[in-house]
Amino acid sequence: MKPILEVQDVSKVYPSDNGNVEALRPTSFKVERGEFVTLIGPSGCGKTTMLFMLAGLEEPTDGLMLVNGRQAIGPGADRGMVFQNYTLYPWLTVAQNVLFSATLKTFRQDGGDLKAANERCDALLYLMGLEAFAKAYPRELSGGMKQRVAIARALLPRPAILLMDEPFGALDAQTREEIQQLTALLTRHEGTTVLMVTHDVDEALFLSTRTLVFSPRPGRIVEDISVPFGEVRTLDLKLTPEFISLKRRMLGLLRRESDANRQDYLQRLLQVQEPEISHVHPRPKARKESQ
Amino acid sequence: MNQPSLTLQLRRNIPTRRYRVLAVVGFALCLAVWGLISASAIVDPVFLPSPVTVAHTMTEIFSDQTIWSDLWVSFVRVTIGFLLSAVVALPMGILIGSFKPIEAILQPVTEFVRYVPVPALIPILMVTLGIGEESKWALIFIGTYFQLVLMVADEVRRVPYELLQVAQTLGAKRGEIISRVLWRSAMPGIFDALRLCNGWAWTYLIVAELVAANEGLGFRILKFSRFLQTPKIWVYLILLGAIGLLLDLLFRALNRRLFKWAESGK
Ligand SMILES: Nc1ncnc2c1ncn2[C@@H]1O[C@H](COP(=O)(O)OP(=O)(O)OP(=O)(O)O)[C@@H](O)[C@H]1O
Ligand SMILES: [Mg+2]
Numbered sequence: 178m179k180p181i182l183e184v185q186d187v188s189k190v191y192p193s194d195n196g197n198v199e200a201l202r203p204t205s206f207k208v209e210r211g212e213f214v215t216l217i218g219p220s221g222c223g224k225t226t227m228l229f230m231l232a233g234l235e236e237p238t239d240g241l242m243l244v245n246g247r248q249a250i251g252p253g254a255d256r257g258m259v260f261q262n263y264t265l266y267p268w269l270t271v272a273q274n275v276l277f278s279a280t281l282k283t284f285r286q287d288g289g290d291l292k293a294a295n296e297r298c299d300a301l302l303y304l305m306g307l308e309a310f311a312k313a314y315p316r317e318l319s320g321g322m323k324q325r326v327a328i329a330r331a332l333l334p335r336p337a338i339l340l341m342d343e344p345f346g347a348l349d350a351q352t353r354e355e356i357q358q359l360t361a362l363l364t365r366h367e368g369t370t371v372l373m374v375t376h377d378v379d380e381a382l383f384l385s386t387r388t389l390v391f392s393p394r395p396g397r398i399v400e401d402i403s404v405p406f407g408e409v410r411t412l413d414l415k416l417t418p419e420f421i422s423l424k425r426r427m428l429g430l431l432r433r434e435s436d437a438n439r440q441d442y443l444q445r446l447l448q449v450q451e452p453e454i455s456h457v458h459p460r461p462k463a464r465k466e467s468q
Numbered sequence: 469m470n471q472p473s474l475t476l477q478l479r480r481n482i483p484t485r486r487y488r489v490l491a492v493v494g495f496a497l498c499l500a501v502w503g504l505i506s507a508s509a510i511v512d513p514v515f516l517p518s519p520v521t522v523a524h525t526m527t528e529i530f531s532d533q534t535i536w537s538d539l540w541v542s543f544v545r546v547t548i549g550f551l552l553s554a555v556v557a558l559p560m561g562i563l564i565g566s567f568k569p570i571e572a573i574l575q576p577v578t579e580f581v582r583y584v585p586v587p588a589l590i591p592i593l594m595v596t597l598g599i600g601e602e603s604k605w606a607l608i609f610i611g612t613y614f615q616l617v618l619m620v621a622d623e624v625r626r627v628p629y630e631l632l633q634v635a636q637t638l639g640a641k642r643g644e645i646i647s648r649v650l651w652r653s654a655m656p657g658i659f660d661a662l663r664l665c666n667g668w669a670w671t672y673l674i675v676a677e678l679v680a681a682n683e684g685l686g687f688r689i690l691k692f693s694r695f696l697q698t699p700k701i702w703v704y705l706i707l708l709g710a711i712g713l714l715l716d717l718l719f720r721a722l723n724r725r726l727f728k729w730a731e732s733g734k
Contacts, residue, residue: 254639264630268729278638
């Protein structure tokens with residue numbers, strides 16, 4: 178069986194006034210059906226760029242992207258997207274937001290069944306614990322509720338691939354865990370392939386079956402780590418030695434990748450400032466950080 | 469209930485009741501200043517009659533038929549000119565706001581025309597369209613269209629790009645994105661632009677009627693001034709202000725009612 182997604186030497190250069198910005202080096206990877214892949218890496222390494230290109234919202238400068246073996250050009254309902262800021266339509270109710278895709282021409286042309294879509298909307302809202310808010314407007318919802326609506330909206334047309342850009346970044350810890358688990362459960366149940374950008378190592382390891390670690394800009398994949406914690410995961414997983422050792426390995430990778438330059442800079446900065454500071458606060462000489 | 473605080477707090481809301489009371493106080497202050505000036509006789513009463521005189525004249529004028537027919541004629545003129553302008557400006561503004569090439573073709577030209585003083589066009593309009601209704605509609609149209617079209621385009625451009633991208637990933641095509649996202653999202657702002665333009669339409673109407681008309685509020689004001697009937701002029705000015713305020717409140721109330729979703733939760 179063909180992989181659901183094949184990325185071949187995809188790169189991105191943004192043209193700008195003061196020279197071009199190389200956001201992403203030529204990058205290749207494959208994703209099998211049903212995988213939950215997280216993309217992790219330092220800020221500005223091109224994760225959002227990668228996701229936007231997969232969604233068809235941004236054109237790659239070079240390379241090829243195949244969805245189900247066919248080249249993906251432009252956005253389409255086969256790839257759902259959840260944005261970092263809950264971008265709901267404020268003039269539509271929760272239910273109308275979730276049903277948005279089912280009211281479009283493409284839905285009718287593809288022989289979509291509006292009644293079935295309505296039922297699916299009800300089911301999704303119920304699973305997300307939002308059934309009481311079907312008729313509410315987005316401004317009446319909390320951040321966590323808005324993001325649940327956005328996820329339900331993206332899932333309604335049963336996308337083959339769900340793309341999520343730091344979807345839980347703005348939520349408090351408890352809400353985040355709740356929605357993480359809900360999302361994982363739903364996508365696993367429906368066999369949806371997920372690609373999620375995050376900068377949270379815990380989140381990446383807890384949710385995903387595989388993690389792609391990116392280098393600082395211009396980004397490239399430095400490591401492709403499989404996360405072998407099985408299908409059903411509980412929060413206790415985060416306390417197991419296996420989890421912790423994988424986490425340590427990933428943190429190390431990220432630090433090595435992102436801090437190499439910064440450590441250098443910091444070292445120099447500290448050395449320059451040392452004489453001024455030392456007579457106020459005598460402090461030990463800056464040590465070389467080993468970790 | 470919170471204790472009503474009388475300190476001035478930056479941008480904090482106040483209760484509706486207090487807001488209204490203060491608004492009435494504003495009008496009362498104006499009236500008081502007016503009364504004081506006319507009582508102190510700094511200004512010749514021929515130019516600035518006392519509030520009492522104007523009030524008397526007001527009862528006189530309003531019991532006569534003329535003011536009502538003037539009002540009706542003017543209202544119809546404004547409304548026709550304004551609607552013509554809106555009907556063209558809305559689609560054009562949406563196109564300009566949606567597509568950069570169209571913006572590039574139309575916006576600089578529109579900006580240029582916008583800065584041509586509209587009253588300066590009156591001679592040309594009268595030569596081409598005569599002194600009938602058409603020249604008044606045309607003046608109102610020209611006076612508001614070029615403003616409105618740019619304001620509509622601005623509102624469309626203000627729609628967050630992410631809202632478009634979401635629609636794209638859900639399978640929406642260009643036409644649908646315009647009608648279901650851009651237009652819907654920009655509607656409250658566009659409605660507000662209509663409110664402002666309606667106010668300007670009244671200004672241009674009066675200008676047109678002052679120059680060439682044989683009925684309407686502006687025409688009547690000019691006629692009064694020929695006979696130095698300043699109290700009557702003041703009555704008409706007050707009426708014009710009241711109409712403006714009323715229409716403004718109407719637009720706002722409608723806006724709130726139609727676009728409940730847009731109210732910021734603060
Ligand atoms: N539209 C654009 N025009 C020019 N440069 C851009 C544009 N979008 C992104 N970039 C640049 O490309 C690089 C990668 O950006 P991107 O948003 O993909 O990073 P990211 O990995 O998502 O970062 P973060 O974790 O902070 O969200 C950055 O250096 C950014 O400045
Ligand atoms: Mg990003």
